Amino acid sequence: MKADLIINASTIACCTEGKGAGIIEGGYIAVKNGRIIELGKGNAPVNMEGSNTRIINAYGKTVTPGLIDSHTHLIHGGSREKELPLKLKGVPYLEILKMGGGILSTVRSTRSASKEELKSKAEKSLDRMLLHGTTTVEAKSGYGLDFDTEIKCLEAAAELNASHPVDIVSTYMGAHAVPEEFKGNTRGYMGFMFEKVMPYIRENNLAEYIDVFCEEGVFSPEESRIIMQKGKEEGFKLKIHADEIVPLQGAELAGEMGAVSAEHLLAASDEGIAAMAEAGTTAILLPGTSFYLMLGKYAQARKMMEKGVRVAIATDYNPGTCPTENLQSIMTFACFGMKMTPEEIIKGMTLNAAYGVDKVMEIGSLEAGKKADMVIFDAPNLEYIIYHFGINHVSTVIKNGETVVENGMIIKNKGIGR
Ligand code: NIG
Numbered sequence: 576m577k578a579d580l581i582i583n584a585s586t587i588a589c590c591t592e593g594k595g596a597g598i599i600e601g602g603y604i605a606v607k608n609g610r611i612i613e614l615g616k617g618n619a620p621v622n623m624e625g626s627n628t629r630i631i632n633a634y635g636k637t638v639t640p641g642l643i644d645s646h647t648h649l650i651h652g653g654s655r656e657k658e659l660p661l662k663l664k665g666v667p668y669l670e671i672l673k674m675g676g677g678i679l680s681t682v683r684s685t686r687s688a689s690k691e692e693l694k695s696k697a698e699k700s701l702d703r704m705l706l707h708g709t710t711t712v713e714a715k716s717g718y719g720l721d722f723d724t725e726i727k728c729l730e731a732a733a734e735l736n737a738s739h740p741v742d743i744v745s746t747y748m749g750a751h752a753v754p755e756e757f758k759g760n761t762r763g764y765m766g767f768m769f770e771k772v773m774p775y776i777r778e779n780n781l782a783e784y785i786d787v788f789c790e791e792g793v794f795s796p797e798e799s800r801i802i803m804q805k806g807k808e809e810g811f812k813l814k815i816h817a818d819e820i821v822p823l824q825g826a827e828l829a830g831e832m833g834a835v836s837a838e839h840l841l842a843a844s845d846e847g848i849a850a851m852a853e854a855g856t857t858a859i860l861l862p863g864t865s866f867y868l869m870l871g872k873y874a875q876a877r878k879m880m881e882k883g884v885r886v887a888i889a890t891d892y893n894p895g896t897c898p899t900e901n902l903q904s905i906m907t908f909a910c911f912g913m914k915m916t917p918e919e920i921i922k923g924m925t926l927n928a929a930y931g932v933d934k935v936m937e938i939g940s941l942e943a944g945k946k947a948d949m950v951i952f953d954a955p956n957l958e959y960i961i962y963h964f965g966i967n968h969v970s971t972v973i974k975n976g977e978t979v980v981e982n983g984m985i986i987k988n989k990g991i992g993r
């Protein structure tokens with residue numbers, strides 16, 4: 576029987592239900608066979624300290640649940656740093672897309688890459704995520720758009736899920752843009768997704784969710800509703816990129832359709848916020864994207880929380896609007912951009928993010944019975960992680976009870992807990 580015992584932790588952020596982050600100052604966590612069996616304040620129970628138990632002294636350190644990055648566009652080819660001069664000139668994001676750049680330029684790079692190339696690029700990203708404390712990631716397709724490339728990307732995600740310690744939750748996002756071959760024929764493209772792509776993904780269990788980019792010049796609210804309805808009928812759970820740039824009542828639509836999550840939401844209306852609270856839709860906010868698009872505006876996290884919406888925070892890792900795998904930097908943007916407290920932020924990347932991917936029975940908090948996915952930060956408290964920004968504070972990552980990062984380095988990379 577394999578056991579670990581973390582002792583003397585200066586801060587444990589349990590991230591359990593209820594107000595605050597469930598902070599324990601000076602405590603222990605006992606793990607057996609990949610699960611948390613007990614945790615609390617003070618000294619660990621003596622009977623855990625057998626010879627088979629590995630003791631980890633976390634004095635001066637902070638322990639949190641493994642971070643969950645609940646919104647990423649993990650699998651893609653190429654990079655878009657060449658768009659930087661356009662961005663600096665102030666050319667708007669949707670304008671670059673209209674000119675065939677943006678998402679459509681990544682579509683070209685993704686189509687021309689082999690599955691192996693996409694996997695090795697994404698594997699590097701997963702390594703970076705793990706090193707920064709992420710143990711579960713949601714990954715959207717949507718840079719292939721045609722049948723072969725979407726399937727290639729979703730298969731790449733499934734294969735990486737089987738081989739890499741980070742768990743991947745897959746989303747089919749064919750509705751990320753209308754591909755050039757269907758330009759001016761959005762309905763034709765929707766028919767193609769409905770008849771050719773969605774049934775295949777379902778039959779082959781390649782995605783749990785569908786997502787749609789409901790945005791001016793991309794998919795209208797009416798088209799988004801039809802796509803979500805079809806996805807639901809096919810048995811997918813729903814996500815939506817809602818009210819990112821132009822207010823289109825995407826949050827209202829998320830509530831109406833019973834979406835698990837609505838994401839971005841910078842321009843969400845009061846009615847949309849109420850609809851999400853009512854439906855129990857998790858708001859996944861992406862402050863790194865606000866920063867990177869230089870929008871001068873962040874989602875109204877405080878208002879959403881006051882109105883009873885569960886708020887999660889994610890990177891939006893993608894090659895255009897937020898090219899970073901580092902959730903710790905995003906913590907700082909959430910704090911300074913959206914005025915969230917460190918306890919609210921860590922909950923947004925653990926328990927609330929687990930709701931955002933519908934995995935709350937297994938992960939997202941430190942409590943007996945849950946998976947032992949944990950991060951030990953070389954920081955005495957949560958505030959310090961956010962305050963001292965732009966660096967990696969992670970010293971140890973434990974995934975399914977196995978230590979996968981030690982002293983800030985990956986020590987194990989395959990077949991963890993499977
Ligand atoms: O979430 N908004 C749409 N999709 C991504 C950006 C994709 C890209 O620019 O490549 C986002 O911001």
Ligand code: FE
Pocket residue numbers: 646647648816891893
């Ligand atoms: Fe996104």
